[in-house]
Amino acid sequence: MKFPNVARGVKKIFASEILALIAAICTGFVVLMSVFTWASGSAISDGEVTTAATTGFLAGGLGIIVFGLGATVLAIIALIFNLIGLNAASKDDPDGSGQQFKIAFIAVIISLITNVVAACLQTSMPTVSSILSIFYNLLNLFATYYTLYGIRDFAEKIGKTDLAEKANKLVWAVCALYVFAIVVKAIPDFAKGSIGSTIGIILSITYIILSIIQYVVYLSVLVKAKKAFAEN
Numbered sequence: 001m002k003f004p005n006v007a008r009g010v011k012k013i014f015a016s017e018i019l020a021l022i023a024a025i026c027t028g029f030v031v032l033m034s035v036f037t038w039a040s041g042s043a044i045s046d047g048e049v050t051t052a053a054t055t056g057f058l059a060g061g062l063g064i065i066v067f068g069l070g071a072t073v074l075a076i077i078a079l080i081f082n083l084i085g086l087n088a089a090s091k092d093d094p095d096g097s098g099q100q101f102k103i104a105f106i107a108v109i110i111s112l113i114t115n116v117v118a119a120c121l122q123t124s125m126p127t128v129s130s131i132l133s134i135f136y137n138l139l140n141l142f143a144t145y146y147t148l149y150g151i152r153d154f155a156e157k158i159g160k161t162d163l164a165e166k167a168n169k170l171v172w173a174v175c176a177l178y179v180f181a182i183v184v185k186a187i188p189d190f191a192k193g194s195i196g197s198t199i200g201i202i203l204s205i206t207y208i209i210l211s212i213i214q215y216v217v218y219l220s221v222l223v224k225a226k227k228a229f230a231e232n
Contacts (some may be wrong), residue, residue: 006154007229009089010102012148016081019074025069028208033063035201083108086143089150091226098152104143111139117198123215144218145171151225158230167221174217181210 083105090101118132150170155164184207 003092003154003158003229005091006089006098006101006150007226009085009087010225010229012081012085012088012218014077014085014149014226016085017215017219017222019078019081021219022076023071023074024072024211025214026067028069028205028212029067029181030064030202031205031208033061033067033134037061037064049229057156058117079108079112086147092154098150100146104146104150107139107146111136111143114139137178138180139209144174145223148174148218148221150214151221154200155225155228156229163224163228164225165220169180170217170221174221177214177217181214184210223231 081110086101086105086108092097092098114132114136118129118136121129121132148167152164152167152171155161155167184203
């Protein structure tokens with residue numbers, strides 16, 4: 001039995017995750033550049049107006065703009081690819097298996113709306129914005145969960161039991177990493193004062209590292225799925 005829509009959809013989802021991974025790495029550089037700029041700015045404020053400090057401040061600021069813009073553009077393209085992939089994969093639905101991808105598609109749409117609202121309320125209602133950001137991450141977790149289960153169901157239909165078993169096992173590993181990353185990301189949003197800012201920077205870097213690990217684990221399933229469905 002062939003599932004051309006699933007094959008095409010998983011290929012798009014794989015491409016979207018590659019782009020999302022690169023975007024996450026760019027975001028990591030933004031955080032590092034922010035720390036670099038803050039350190040250089042502090043030195044300048046303390047009267048240490050040296051060439052190194054000035055260059056570091058300007059280079060850090062430029063890095064924030066370049067990597068920040070790159071992360072934003074890549075994230076948008078990744079989102080579009082993901083939606084196209086989930087929509088395509090849901091069209092192969094002989095006995096309802098495609099429903100998994102449909103649910104994931106809806107979760108991604110709702111998460112997008114939630115993220116936009118959170119961004120709009122970031123200044124006027126920061127606490128509400130932080131809570132919505134947590135829901136945004138939870139919805140993404142929900143989408144990942146159903147995408148992996150969709151892959152598992154179709155893998156079983158084409159006799160790829162090894163892929164089905166791996167997807168079934170890794171779905172919990174990915175979910176665990178995702179939940180931990182969400183918790184780590186949420187803590188800085190509610191931290192206050194200079195100590196809170198320091199904790200925020202450390203946990204933000206931790207969150208990015210966890211996100212990259214999550215992407216890599218997720219990609220390991222998508223790579224096998226892309227190959228399996230293409231060969232079928």
